Amino acid sequence: MHRNVIVGQSGGPTSVINSSLVGVYKTAHDRGAKKVYGMLHGVKGLLDRQYVDLSEHICSDLDIDLLKRTPSSFLGSCRYKLPEIRDNREVYDKIFEILEELDIEAFFYIGGNDSMDTIKKLSDYAILISSDIKFMGVPKTIDNDLACTDHTPGFGSAAKYIASVTKEIIRDGLVYDYPVITILEIMGRNAGWLTAATALSAGEDCEGVDMIFLPEVAFDIDVFMEKVKKLCQSKRSVVIAVSEGIKVADGRYVFELKDHVEFVDAFGHKQLQGAAKFLADKIGAEFGVKTRAIELSTLQRCASHMTSRVDITEAFQVGGAAVKAAFEGDTGKVVVLERVSEDPYICTIGTQDVHKIANIEKKVPLEWITQDNTYVSDELIHYIRPLIQAELSPVMVDGLPRHLRLTL
Amino acid sequence: MHRNVIVGQSGGPTSVINSSLVGVYKTAHDRGAKKVYGMLHGVKGLLDRQYVDLSEHICSDLDIDLLKRTPSSFLGSCRYKLPEIRDNREVYDKIFEILEELDIEAFFYIGGNDSMDTIKKLSDYAILISSDIKFMGVPKTIDNDLACTDHTPGFGSAAKYIASVTKEIIRDGLVYDYPVITILEIMGRNAGWLTAATALSAGEDCEGVDMIFLPEVAFDIDVFMEKVKKLCQSKRSVVIAVSEGIKVADGRYVFELKDHVEFVDAFGHKQLQGAAKFLADKIGAEFGVKTRAIELSTLQRCASHMTSRVDITEAFQVGGAAVKAAFEGDTGKVVVLERVSEDPYICTIGTQDVHKIANIEKKVPLEWITQDNTYVSDELIHYIRPLIQAELSPVMVDGLPRHLRLTL
Numbered sequence: 001m002h003r004n005v006i007v008g009q010s011g012g013p014t015s016v017i018n019s020s021l022v023g024v025y026k027t028a029h030d031r032g033a034k035k036v037y038g039m040l041h042g043v044k045g046l047l048d049r050q051y052v053d054l055s056e057h058i059c060s061d062l063d064i065d066l067l068k069r070t071p072s073s074f075l076g077s078c079r080y081k082l083p084e085i086r087d088n089r090e091v092y093d094k095i096f097e098i099l100e101e102l103d104i105e106a107f108f109y110i111g112g113n114d115s116m117d118t119i120k121k122l123s124d125y126a127i128l129i130s131s132d133i134k135f136m137g138v139p140k141t142i143d144n145d146l147a148c149t150d151h152t153p154g155f156g157s158a159a160k161y162i163a164s165v166t167k168e169i170i171r172d173g174l175v176y177d178y179p180v181i182t183i184l185e186i187m188g189r190n191a192g193w194l195t196a197a198t199a200l201s202a203g204e205d206c207e208g209v210d211m212i213f214l215p216e217v218a219f220d221i222d223v224f225m226e227k228v229k230k231l232c233q234s235k236r237s238v239v240i241a242v243s244e245g246i247k248v249a250d251g252r253y254v255f256e257l258k259d260h261v262e263f264v265d266a267f268g269h270k271q272l273q274g275a276a277k278f279l280a281d282k283i284g285a286e287f288g289v290k291t292r293a294i295e296l297s298t299l300q301r302c303a304s305h306m307t308s309r310v311d312i313t314e315a316f317q318v319g320g321a322a323v324k325a326a327f328e329g330d331t332g333k334v335v336v337l338e339r340v341s342e343d344p345y346i347c348t349i350g351t352q353d354v355h356k357i358a359n360i361e362k363k364v365p366l367e368w369i370t371q372d373n374t375y376v377s378d379e380l381i382h383y384i385r386p387l388i389q390a391e392l393s394p395v396m397v398d399g400l401p402r403h404l405r406l407t408l
Numbered sequence: 409m410h411r412n413v414i415v416g417q418s419g420g421p422t423s424v425i426n427s428s429l430v431g432v433y434k435t436a437h438d439r440g441a442k443k444v445y446g447m448l449h450g451v452k453g454l455l456d457r458q459y460v461d462l463s464e465h466i467c468s469d470l471d472i473d474l475l476k477r478t479p480s481s482f483l484g485s486c487r488y489k490l491p492e493i494r495d496n497r498e499v500y501d502k503i504f505e506i507l508e509e510l511d512i513e514a515f516f517y518i519g520g521n522d523s524m525d526t527i528k529k530l531s532d533y534a535i536l537i538s539s540d541i542k543f544m545g546v547p548k549t550i551d552n553d554l555a556c557t558d559h560t561p562g563f564g565s566a567a568k569y570i571a572s573v574t575k576e577i578i579r580d581g582l583v584y585d586y587p588v589i590t591i592l593e594i595m596g597r598n599a600g601w602l603t604a605a606t607a608l609s610a611g612e613d614c615e616g617v618d619m620i621f622l623p624e625v626a627f628d629i630d631v632f633m634e635k636v637k638k639l640c641q642s643k644r645s646v647v648i649a650v651s652e653g654i655k656v657a658d659g660r661y662v663f664e665l666k667d668h669v670e671f672v673d674a675f676g677h678k679q680l681q682g683a684a685k686f687l688a689d690k691i692g693a694e695f696g697v698k699t700r701a702i703e704l705s706t707l708q709r710c711a712s713h714m715t716s717r718v719d720i721t722e723a724f725q726v727g728g729a730a731v732k733a734a735f736e737g738d739t740g741k742v743v744v745l746e747r748v749s750e751d752p753y754i755c756t757i758g759t760q761d762v763h764k765i766a767n768i769e770k771k772v773p774l775e776w777i778t779q780d781n782t783y784v785s786d787e788l789i790h791y792i793r794p795l796i797q798a799e800l801s802p803v804m805v806d807g808l809p810r811h812l813r814l815t816l
Contacts, residue, residue, distance in 0.1 A: 076582065077583045078584065171813075206813065302577065388808070398793070401576075
């Protein structure tokens, strides 16, 4: 018999983040945890003593299967960063006080590289105060930018959604007999993994995209316009994928190049959107050709109606593996995926020291981008392909995908 | 044994327009047509003698099933309008000359209200010159704005896609613990049918959208801002659906209200986008709250990975019914859907004189919009619900939906 455990979700959601939550919940339950608590809105909510007893909200096997198919973080999320331990010990003392109150044996945090900072600091603090509470990170992010893991749960499903709708948009672009240039804007501020997934659209039944631009290399507008011009001469429909985060050589984002653009939101954050629109407008104005700018938008992280079975299974497994490791005494670690073989695809699960992962961004290696910076290599396509395989069909009720909603 | 037939696709595509093409092809074939030709890019391509023998491109039962799941118009489309007969008889003589060359018995055109103008003029001209070629219209449009038919093939699948992703976006909007206002922009220049479909998101597992604005009634920005302000006081996440075509009382589109906006494309066409962005920016600036503008964009007409079985079946049936009617001697007609009963949903198929349908737009009846113009009535929801039922699962190959591509 184990004591209680608590799990939280942090950072941007993925369409399979709740599969990891189920993995933690079910494995902890099966391995004899007394109670499985869920923090609401991550560690930020925990500081306000906002948590639930998950067994009151996941009431059946059906609920478990619905939760695997539910987009957005079931428990709510936060983007809260703990202060440095030396600057503010009160916050840490408060968290440990709450965890002691709840008789917590292990603390699980499902998140990306920013969220793993929380696991790092809490496990460091546990050593400082000689607490025996275990802290384990469960990886998730559509961006696939986590270090020390072959890939991240959430990426495969986002990649599958992006490649699928890119195929549909490519077909749609050929509908009329006049030229159309379509610019797709894909999520990814600093890492181009998701944008690279548009390359998977090419195949026996699809022309694929014509060019792909990742944020890993500087974007040269003049070269871009020259290449678009050439493509227009040989093709009726041209489809180009760009990361939202592409930048020109002087470091400015492409969407910042527009005059009079308001790119700061109410909080003073740069709104990282508009690269596709800027480029489409420029092409339209200079070449007098019809253009379309399509932002795949929020659906990239929440299209749970189109997930990868490989991804959703791995998302479950990393949750379960975190519980197994913690119950066997591990702490200050993150569960990682290790690709044993690419063909056939075989992936196992291990753990890594959280200090090697927190706050580090893994970008697309430059050797996986073609020399002229306009496409990705076959290696990159082979790397992504196994991650989008197979489906977990939605549970359709009255014509629509069914979700599990947290009611408080 | 019948002589040859020819079929074309016209206007904007839907995700099930090729199911109607298959309906024409298979039914004509089964009923003894010698050859089934397909015009490339509609009547515009036909005038350039661009056509294919469909049996060379649809080679198996598997191809038929793939084609039903293929987005965009397989044969290509056009937005070409025939001149008035009195202004230019040469065009008509050329078309009939080509049809005679091809030994055509019947001509089928899959399209919306603009495209039905082609059937009207060609069938009128056939009477003038005593031609025995039959001309039949096959309805399609995601906009559902065709007169004399209960609904149009293409609408149900677009509505299902919109309602499904609206549910996902609503869940996503609740992920953080601070207020977020999301404005969804849905297709529909003059008719609000598709925007109304967001109402189907509400149910046991979903809060639904908070307000819905259709182009059928004038949009009052002051009232809108007042209502948003009130919603913000009681809810953390607010989701509002607007038609791209909403207009203020003086007739200007909402997206035109922005200063310095470039809303004219390379052809001088108004780009009908930006209502959501305009409203989101205004709310952000005035209320200091985080906002998101999401355009569901082109995917509304091409998301063949998420179609309604009811819709795709009816799309097939209207194609087949057009062939049956033509072979029984009908001409100058459009196949229509007639709802016999709503609960249980029973729908039959009839025909209507094309003169009653061509160039007419059917809008959402005002009694189906709530009195304060911010939502739709239960009658409208009950009208749409049967049309989104059941699925036709995509044929997934190597992780992605498979399509049939026309190779020339």
